[in-house]
Amino acid sequence: MSQTKPITKAAIVGCNWGMVHLAALQQSGLELSALVDVDLPRAQSLAQQLNIAHACQSLTQVPEVDLVIIATPAISHMQVIEHFSQQAIICEKPLLGLSANQLPANWPKRLWVNYAFNQLESAQLINRLIQPTQGPVRVQLSSQVNLPLKFNLEQWFLETASHPLSWLLHLLGEPRQLSKQTNEQELKLELACGEHRINIDFTLGGAAGIYHQVRVQQGSQQLQLQGHYIPGQAWRFMPVLLNDEPQNQGEYHESDCWLLANQRSTSLIIKHLQGQLSEAELLAQGGFNPTKALWLEQSLLGEKFNSAS
Structure with a gap:
């Protein structure tokens, strides 16, 4: 398998849609140890309710974690991805949105984008x-x-x-x-x-x-x-x-079939990051690495983005 480094602690950046991933983290045995949000009182309130150790407003205040889930506006994704380039990352879609022309020289090796409809x-x-x-x-x-x-x-x-x-x-x-x-x-x-x-x-x-x-x-x-x-x-x-x-x-489903599909999508990515699923298997089951994720921007903007992933 392509990645066997232990994945035990996670942070969520963006506490609105980002909390959708909580169930998948719990089901995968990961500890959610930090919440980051521009609305600090919201992050602090959620952290208190869910017994999460850290709540902060700045990326620099996030304690050491193995996995970062990014659920901020698309225009901010590149900044957050670059900051956590050494961690495993699950980024909400779209990867770069209308700023897709600003591609990095190289993507982090463990970056995946959550497109869940296939699930x-x-x-x-x-x-x-x-x-x-x-x-x-x-x-x-x-x-x-x-x-x-x-x-x-x-x-x-x-x-x-x-x-x-x-x-x-x-x-x-x-x-x-x-x-x-x-x-x-x-x-x-x-x-x-x-x-x-x-x-x-x-x-x-x-x-x-x-x-x-x-x-x-x-x-x-x-x-x-x-x-x-x-x-x-x-x-x-x-x-x-x-x-x-x-x-x-x-x-x-009363708890929302769309939320369940997102949980399945996140769980599949975590399985890969934990070494239980190869990259090829994840891609075949609906995973989106940066190159594949940029197909969506490519559809809209009409450009072919040559992205190292």
Whole structure:
């Protein structure tokens, strides 16, 4: 295995979404020993509730740890990654976002990016039904978002539509942008992944929440997956349809199937870092190293990023 250095203590940088990873850390037997957040009282309050030894506002105040989870805005990722370059790192997506042109000479050797959509049971089901080596696949991805955060159109794309797109790229391979059209509320992309094609229609506005619809066609097979998040409710995915016939009962859990997928994603990365899973095995199961993670920025920005990983 590629990495057998003991991983026993972790820190979370960014205490909003970052706390989603707590369950995976606990299930993997790691001690969460530090929380870092620009909102120091929030970090201190969480640390007190969860009996975490350190809470701080500065990266320089983090005690010695083996693993750092980065859940800060994408524009800050490079700074945090560079600071903890000697530690193992799990970074939330997007890796660099719209600042992807600022690549380092070399990435830390133990850096992984959390794209969790492939860990949904619905995605795994479709993975078993589609065989990309057996002929061209055609995909239509439609996503809509209406949430009260201050992102522009392309930032919203990388924050939301990148989830199902990451799964599709994992399934079909490295993308090449064929066309891109934008206005204030809508983004259209056409991507080629070898002989496969992905057409994306991303829209701001509409009903509150996040809505995804994926239509996949290969030969005579037509598959469909729809899912949505409504503020105050858990994610819900409708039954996967194969030629209009349900293949499951949908995917929903009171504790949120999306959070469970993230826990599975984080746990797989930790297994690799602990030497229980090779790099090739992690990549095959949906892991994203820096090179693969930048496929998402590549899809949007139309550049091929030559990234050492």
